[in-house]
Amino acid sequence: MKRKIFNPTRNEKKRMVVRAVAEFLQPYRSLYGYRHEFVTNAYRNLLPETEYADPSLMHELQLLRLKKILRIAETIPWWRDRLEGAGIQRESLTALSVLERLPPVSKQSFTNTSRAELLAPAFKDRERLVLFRTSGTTGAPFEWGGDRNTSFVESASYFHRILVWHxxxxxxxxxxxxxxxxxxxxxxxxxxxxxxxxxxxxxxxxxxxxxxxxxxxxxxxxxxxxxxxxxxxxxxxxxxxxxxxxxxxxxxxxxxxxxxxxxxxxxxxPVVATYGSTEVGQIAIECPKLRHHYHVHAERLFLEITDEQGRRLPDGEEGLITLTSLENRALPLLRYHIGDRGRIVPEKCPCGRTLPLLAFSGKQMDFIRFPSGKIAPFRQINRFLLPLFFDEIEFYQIMQPTLGQLVIRVKLRHGDKQSFESRFSNELYKHIGTELSIIFEYPALWGAGSEGKMRMFVPLL
Ligand SMILES: [Zn+2]
Structure with missing residues (x-):
């Protein structure tokens, strides 16, 4: 069924929905009780409306929510200084584009800052904070947090969204x-x-x-x-x-x-892909009609494509994915470089949804690096290796601990280690040259990240 998007009466209704969503996405107390179900149901009824709304209404929703987040950010000195330095005043915030003045942050921006310095005052003495810890296998464990009372509802709702779409x-x-x-x-x-x-x-x-x-x-x-x-x-x-x-x-x-x-x-x-991260949660779901294209959960995140300095790039142009959480009232996160690259697809999606459409250009980290300065995408190499050794290997993981070295960790299903090593190295050298030395390991125990995922490639940091 094709939905009419630009019908004014319909837009009035959507405007009401947008306001309702903006109001609903508040911290609730005791959401694990009856109200949890109430809010989850509300999301379930409202989200299908916002995902077909005119983009201008989505901007309105995002602006309303951004102002609420900025009100909290202003109470945290770390963020207040940045906002003041950028000349951003919540009261006079008339468009989302004003946010562009704020310099972006990354994981590294927080390395010398304690969580207490980043936490909203309302969360300091309460049990409302839930911590999210991200993988240790990449060598850089990172901790962020959110509102215990809403995080369950949020994730439940977005999981619902995937179910409904399919x-x-x-x-x-x-x-x-x-x-x-x-x-x-x-x-x-x-x-x-x-x-x-x-x-x-x-x-x-x-x-x-x-x-x-x-x-x-x-x-x-x-x-x-x-x-x-x-x-x-x-x-x-x-x-x-x-x-x-x-x-x-x-x-x-x-x-x-x-x-x-x-x-x-x-x-x-069907296998459907989602895009998310520990620190910001669910970001986007792959469109059911268009593989490799992801609809952004614009109700909860404002996604921009920028350059390193945070300058916004036009739709269609490839750059850094920069995220502003419109939801996290415990630890606000504004203009965050998540480490992925992508572009906003300007064309209308064949599924009819108006949520921004994102296409990736590979995780920034998922590259093998060479002393010469060259980089090679791991996935592309893996595409060749995987079929060749598919039956022989039960599991493998490639790590780059130093610039001159790759460590191949393997659990072989059968066969001779020596023969495997020489064939595997030969194949690998065909694709990456001989700049790197290759070491094989056969661990008895395999470590996974703190969130339980095991990475097939652990890049150089
Ligand atoms: Zn779509």
Whole structure:
């Protein structure tokens, strides 16, 4: 059904919805009680309205919410100084573009600042703060936080959005424990439903228990990290069993086409990619009609494409993804360089949604670096390596601990280490030249990040 976007009466209705969303997205107390369901339902009814709204209405919504966030940021000296330095006054904020004056921040901006200095006063003496910790495997653990009372509602709502977009009823399936999460080995945090890794002790038995659990619980949606998806699909193909999944949501890392196609074949359902991060939460969901294009959750985030200095680039031009949270009242985050590159697609999306459409140009970090200054995208190299060694390797991870070196960590399924090493190095050298030395490791224990995801490539920092 094609929706009329520019009908004035319809726009009036949408304007009301926009106001309602702006008001609803407030911190609520006791959201784990009855009000949690109320707010979640409200989101469920409102979000389908905002995602088809005229972009000018979305800007209005974003501006309303930004002002609220700035009111909080002004109470935090660290941010107040930056805002004053940029000459940004909340009262006179008439357009989102004014924010462009504020210099961007990155993870490094906070290295010498304690969390207490960044925390909104209202969260200082309350138990309302929930901490988000991001991966230690990249070598740079990072901690951020949000409002305990709203973070659950926010994530639940955006998970609902994915279900709705793929024709799955959140009413029927969203309220059951629909998240089956398969995390990497030796995860620090317990996952919602189950853990499985091919390198754990009794991996086969543990896998069978997991399949039984999924079948008995009739899980319909699988949330999984892309690296684990490939492992899981391979194992499932071997077992020749069928699972009841209707949708696989892969987030956390970039999903490569080969892994996705393979998993779709084995699992018999679509695999959809999401884009998010620990510090800002859900950012965007892949459009159901346009692969590799992501609709931004513009209700909760203001996304700009900028250069290093924070100057905004025109739509269609590739640059740094810069995010402003319109939601985080505990630890405001304004104009944050998340470390990814992309561009806003100016064309209208065939699905009819008016949420900004984002296309990626590769994670900034996911490059192999060479002493000569050259860089090579890991994923492109992996595309060649993966099919060649697919049957031989149970799991592998490539790390670049120093500029002159790559460490290949492997768990071989079978075969001779020496022969594998020489063939693997040969193939790798074909693509990256011989500038880097290659070292093989066969760890007995595999470390995962604190959020339980295992990275296939750990770049040089
Ligand atoms: Zn779309």
């Amino acid at each position: 024709g799955i009823s959140p009413k029927r399936d969203g309220r059951r424990p629909f998240i089956a999460s398969f995390t990497g080995p030796t995860t620090a945090q317990p996952s919602v439903a189950c853990n499985w890794s091919p390198v754990e002790t009794n991996a086969d038995q543990a896998f069978q228990n997991l399949l039984d659990q999924i079948t008995t619980g009739r899980y319909r949606v699988l949330y999984i990290y892309p690296t684990n998806l490939l492992l899981f699909a391979k194992k499932l193909a071997e077992s020749r069993q069928k699972l009841p999944f209707q949708l696989v949501v892969a987030g956390g890392q970039r999903l490569d086409d080969d892994s996705r196609e393979y998993a779709e074949k084995v699992l018999g359902c």
